[in-house]
Amino acid sequence: MITGMSGAGRRTAAHVMEDLGWYVVDNLPAILLPNLMGVAKVNGLHRVAVILDVRSSALVEQLPLTFSTLAGDGIEPEVLFIEATDAVIVKRQESSRRPLPLQGDGRLVDAIVQERRLLSTLRANADMVIDTSNLTVHQLGSRIAHAYGGERDQMVRIAIMSFGFKNGLPIDADLVFDVRFLPNPHWVPELRPMTGLSEPVSNYVLAQPGAGDLLDELEKLMGIMAPGYVREGKRQLTIAVGCTGGKHRSTAMSEELARRLRATGYHVGVIHRDLGLE
Template sequence: MRLVIITGMSGAGRRTAAHTMEDLGWYVVDNLPALMIPHLMEIAANNKIRRVSVILDVRSAALVDQMPQLETALEANGIRPEVLFLEATDAVIVKRQESSRRPLPLQGDGRLVEAIVKERRLLAPLRSGADMVIDTSNLTVHQLGSRVAHAYGGERDQMVRIAILSFGFKNGLPIDADLVFDVRFLPNPHWVPDLRPMTGLSEPVSSYVLSQPGAVEFLDQLEGLLSTMAPGYVREGKRQLTIAVGCTGGKHRSTAMSEELARRLSAVGYHVGVIHRDLGLE
């Protein structure tokens, strides 16, 4: 099991880091008291959850004092916690907090700058012992997400997750699609009596559709297009992509082409899911 504790200065991007971890498939818990983490890990183990991330901030003045006890309890169960510490300059934190209009945890009725100084002093021992320190002063949220994904994601986590949706134009465009492609340029199996009762999930229909002029070439070009676009989506923080493939009714051509596209993309390492929205509709 892996445990990553995300901590650091308020306003330095803990929330962005946590969202990235969630996108990578980690189980994320926010502001759990430090001494409850061993119990959380027991629950996670019983539920076969292997990657856990916990966000801790300075709201508990005992946080730093509790870390040695926490580490001892975890290591007794074979878990070595990894600490990710996020920081930023005082000027950047002031600017971010003024933009969000939220006070710092230690600010109370005092000045923002005084709260930053106090928080930095209290968290200094955690920073010195952290496994990774990221200064987010000059990073966008997308760049921070990329840094976190590079550190805590596997090779496949650096790739966008793709949902392929087949549909019929006569039933309307899918409103959640990022990219829409039209395969009505291919002959319709509906007009082949033996194929009409079948769907694009059947081998005869799939072979018929894929053997048509332009079908394989279309898939080749679409695969090449996605190989160019997908890394850019990840760099910009978009890790979920929905590709809609449509024909007239959503039964034959779009279904067969979606299945073949999913096969191709899976073969080169993408996380791919396929949904046939209109299959079975008349």
């Protein structure tokens, strides 16, 4: 189930899932979900995604009964919630010149507040929340492809996001680690123009005291936490690694952490949120 705030990127997520081979149904009333699942079963459709566009409180009220009916058929929907800040939604809606579903003749900001209130319970119980405020379309597509591009297994899927603290914390991160304790390559003239994706910067960062120790501890931490997440039904984990601008230290450390976790057997994707913004 793909839901979330209007203007946050629900349909972008749906388009990516279509490209991944999912059968996607747009704007289906929640009460019809059991019927859709019956049709899917008869026709051998194993991966079905539904965009749930909450347009009224009545539709929200239908969800508990709908979920209960699906549970009776042995179906437990996974909910993907797409959101963005009010300011970003306003900017996007003004650019598209389309009103929000709940706007009517009222103000755009009031419609956003109402929609966020209606969706609050659904967001709180979502399996995965993605905040698209600072993501490009391609970055969102990468997140979706990583999470839903293959058959689900018994391991948590990990998204590692490098970022710069000066651009704000990623609010959809489950774990945030600060690597500003490492010397900044920005102050090394020959390294300043490069990024953490380059070998010279990566070698410089990883050679600093404490870098390897932190990566070792993060590996151990995942060994402790990941099985617990799976037991609790959480299969998507976002780890944010931050430095000042998101160009050197966080990028290099994120890539190395991803390499180590992949070698351990985890499904890992990497997003460099602020690379290129400096």
